[in-house]
Amino acid sequence: EAQVTQNPRYLITVTGKKLTVTCSQNMNHEYMSWYRQDPGLGLRQIYYSMNVEVTDKGDVPEGYKVSRKEKRNFPLILESPSPNQTSLYFCASSSRHPYNEQFFGPGTRLTVL
């Protein structure tokens, strides 16, 4: 089954404790992206990756890091989480040509205390 998976689905942590949210897709998609969803703000893009070893900042990259060492994986790293990073996070992937729609993961609800 074609899918995007994220882990964990729910996470409660404390300020300053480094964490990683994993994202994996099995569709051989080139493009992968991370978003955060906050009430009234829609989805805001954090980082995206056009392909392996190619990443770029989105709209709200501060406080986040990503890496793309393999085509299927695109982890999101919070080196020192803060309460304002409490949010619902989605990973998505798409084939770049011809600009197909994105397939979204199930979401990770993160709470930073």
Add this chain to the structure above:
Amino acid sequence: ELKVEQNPLFLSMQEGKNYTIYCNYSTTSDRLYWYRQDPGKSLESLFVLLSNGAVKQEGRLMASLDTKARLSTLHITAAVHDLSATYFCAVAFGNDMRFGAGTRLTVKP
């Protein structure tokens, strides 16, 4: 500044009625997407609009794109309860993707 604005943000409709959701964006783009999100769920792709004048229809939903006016519409025909969800438009500006704030649609009997 790259901005995407949706109107309305909240929409309560009666079953059987028609309505339109609007998506305006600030800078030239020829790639626009519509997604649906059910409560507590992820996003699901509805339409991909890639050129001026593009029109796509699926069931009771029809989406169109006017790149000159920087406007897309999502038209709902004869709404049914199953269409209750939040609808997002998303616009690609180069490799950046910007989403509207979403329109929460409630269809009442």
